[in-house]
Amino acid sequence: MNDQRADVAIIMGSQSDWATMRQAAETLEALGVPHKRLIISAHRTPDRLYEFAKGAKAAGYKVIIAGAGGAAHLPGMTAAMTPLPVFGVPVESKALSGQDSLLSIVQMPAGIPVGTLAIGKAGAANAALLAAAVLALNDDKLAQRLDAWRASQTAKVADEPTDTP
Ligand code: RP5
Numbered sequence: 381m382n383d384q385r386a387d388v389a390i391i392m393g394s395q396s397d398w399a400t401m402r403q404a405a406e407t408l409e410a411l412g413v414p415h416k417r418l419i420i421s422a423h424r425t426p427d428r429l430y431e432f433a434k435g436a437k438a439a440g441y442k443v444i445i446a447g448a449g450g451a452a453h454l455p456g457m458t459a460a461m462t463p464l465p466v467f468g469v470p471v472e473s474k475a476l477s478g479q480d481s482l483l484s485i486v487q488m489p490a491g492i493p494v495g496t497l498a499i500g501k502a503g504a505a506n507a508a509l510l511a512a513a514v515l516a517l518n519d520d521k522l523a524q525r526l527d528a529w530r531a532s533q534t535a536k537v538a539d540e541p542t543d544t545p
Contacts, residue, residue: 383414393448407508433461
């Protein structure tokens with residue numbers, strides 16, 4: 381569900397990206413970070429992209445997470461039209477397993493940065509953690525929640541392996 385007031389926008393090029401990008405949404409939810417999820421395609425809805433990116437800062441967003449697959453222009457085009465930090469998530473594509481998405485997003489020419497994460501679900505989850513870390517610089521309560529989340533992750537790691545995990 382989309383929050384009314386959102387610090388983070390999670391945008392994705394297609395409904396088919398949601399299976400990946402929901403990892404970002406669920407991680408932000410776990411950390412209590414208000415966010416919105418939107419489908420915006422650089423190719424199929426360029427006007428929607430322009431309107432969103434140009435208005436993102438005024439709309440109150442502080443960080444944008446953009447996921448796309450294949451010829452993945454969405455994160456770079458978004459970054460070109462907003463001063464907000466943009467984290468790109470390469471969605472795993474069928475044809476090239478996300479190598480195409482990764483290279484499309486990571487190889488930005490100098491001048492317009494996109495912070496690029498790993499291909500797929502790990503990248504989506506880490507984009508959310510990175511967004512939360514940025515927001516936590518000015519939000520002590522969120523910083524505490526992020527510390528607690530990490531401590532809980534650490535506590536789940538057993539000292540020794542077992543045959544029945
Ligand atoms: C990209 O094309 C999307 O980000 C998606 O990863 C990929 C395939 O889109 P669909 O054909 O599944 O809508 O724009």
